[in-house]
Amino acid sequence: MNDSILVKGARLHNLKNVTLAVPKNKLVVLTGLSGSGKSTLALDTLHKEGQRQYLESLGMVTGFLSRPEVDSITGLSPSISVDQHLTNRSPRSTVGTVTEVFTYLRVLWARIGHRPCPACGRNTPPAYHVSGDEVWDDESAGGEPDETPRAGPTVPCPHCGTPIPEMGMAHFSFNKPAGACPTCTGLGTVHQADLRRLIDHERSVAAGAVHGWHPSVVERNTAILQAAGRHYGFAFEADQPVKTLGAAQYDLLLHGVDSPEFRRHFPGAAPPTTVAHGRFEGAVTNLLRRYADRIEDAGYREKIERFLVNETCPDCQARACAPRAGASPSPGSASSRPRACRSASSPHGSTRCRGASPPKSGSSPTPSSPTCTNACAGWSTSVSGT
Ligand SMILES: [Zn+2]
Numbered sequence: 098m099n100d101s102i103l104v105k106g107a108r109l110h111n112l113k114n115v116t117l118a119v120p121k122n123k124l125v126v127l128t129g130l131s132g133s134g135k136s137t138l139a140l141d142t143l144h145k146e147g148q149r150q151y152l153e154s155l156g157m158v159t160g161f162l163s164r165p166e167v168d169s170i171t172g173l174s175p176s177i178s179v180d181q182h183l184t185n186r187s188p189r190s191t192v193g194t195v196t197e198v199f200t201y202l203r204v205l206w207a208r209i210g211h212r213p214c215p216a217c218g219r220n221t222p223p224a225y226h227v228s229g230d231e232v233w234d235d236e237s238a239g240g241e242p243d244e245t246p247r248a249g250p251t252v253p254c255p256h257c258g259t260p261i262p263e264m265g266m267a268h269f270s271f272n273k274p275a276g277a278c279p280t281c282t283g284l285g286t287v288h289q290a291d292l293r294r295l296i297d298h299e300r301s302v303a304a305g306a307v308h309g310w311h312p313s314v315v316e317r318n319t320a321i322l323q324a325a326g327r328h329y330g331f332a333f334e335a336d337q338p339v340k341t342l343g344a345a346q347y348d349l350l351l352h353g354v355d356s357p358e359f360r361r362h363f364p365g366a367a368p369p370t371t372v373a374h375g376r377f378e379g380a381v382t383n384l385l386r387r388y389a390d391r392i393e394d395a396g397y398r399e400k401i402e403r404f405l406v407n408e409t410c411p412d413c414q415a416r417a418c419a420p421r422a423g424a425s426p427s428p429g430s431a432s433s434r435p436r437a438c439r440s441a442s443s444p445h446g447s448t449r450c451r452g453a454s455p456p457k458s459g460s461s462p463t464p465s466s467p468t469c470t471n472a473c474a475g476w477s478t479s480v481s482g483t
């Protein structure tokens with residue numbers, strides 16, 4: 098009884114006196130012909146009755162809500178509904194933001210969260226004097242966090258007196274600058290280049306080793322790479338398979354003259370000032386930049402995504418919240434973290450941060466990005482040694 102929802106005699110629309118048990122804590126799929134009553138059962142019967150029972154359990158008058166045509170439904174929990182017509186494909190949109198459950202959770206955390214004082218580390222109780230005119234901070238799903246975090250009002254730590262920022266709803270949102278992890282801007286994942294897909298290490302640059310480079314681009318970039326080599330005093334071997342390139346050449350090709358990966362080979366040397374003189378951006382750097390520049394363009398994004406892997410953000414481990422916000426507030430507890438802004442509200446988030454180890458892409462043992470400088474450097478050395 099407790100592990101299923103029992104529906105008896107549902108008769109709305111096309112439902113012909115349907116009686117069934119829906120198991121709880123399972124992903125349950127209703128299938129059937131168009132018009133057979135799937136939505137009527139799920140939304141107009143189960144969800145509607147769930148809402149009615151929930152309001153009733155709070156002691157609210159529900160006379161204005163019509164009961165669905167059904168003999169009885171037992172075992173229902175308060176429910177949320179996400180309908181099929183969601184057009185927002187933004188990764189910032191989650192079940193929590195769409196249903197606004199997340200907004201209420203943030204109110205709760207902001208009002209009653211305990212947190213450690215950043216100076217003395219001792220537990221500070223919730224600041225109850227949050228001003229009544231606090232802006233109701235709606236979680237708009239979509240769009241980038243565009244406001245810059247402001248230094249808000251502070252409250253003194255009750256133990257050491259250090260002023261600490263008053264908690265606000267924005268501190269708990271991965272979609273607001275105050276609350277988002279700066280590394281992944283609140284997405285919980287970072288994109289990194291999939292080197293196995295981007296580069297054919299058996300080929301030379303001149304023969305098209307970098308996938309996605311049009312022949313005219315190959316010619317142009319080869320000239321820039323060779324100019325860069327001359328600037329730094331080495332010969333860029335555009336006719337040799339990429340796997341035989343030395344570490345400096347490889348880092349130049351991938352990361353470009355401005356990258357720490359390449360600059361470590363020539364500390365102190367000023368990079369070329371013009372493209373003609375070898376100011377090469379780097380195949381990976383260029384890819385990630387183009388992706389970021391056109392993040393709103395779904396078609397373009399998909400074209401580039403075949404060269405990318407999505408990795409759990411190394412700084413927030415997919416929690417998507419800024420460290421301070423993530424470390425602080427847990428209703429009633431100073432030590433435990435809130436169940437992570439993101440994973441608490443998002444099926445994506447909980448998938449991303451399941452377990453301690455980030456998901457590995459089978460095809461890319463060494464994704465490249467500024468966050469894995471060491472791994473990449475190590476790999477490029479081993480490649481050049483083969
Ligand atoms: Zn303190």
Ligand SMILES: [Zn+2]
Pocket residue numbers: 278279280281282283284285286410411412413414415417418
């Ligand atoms: Zn992050």
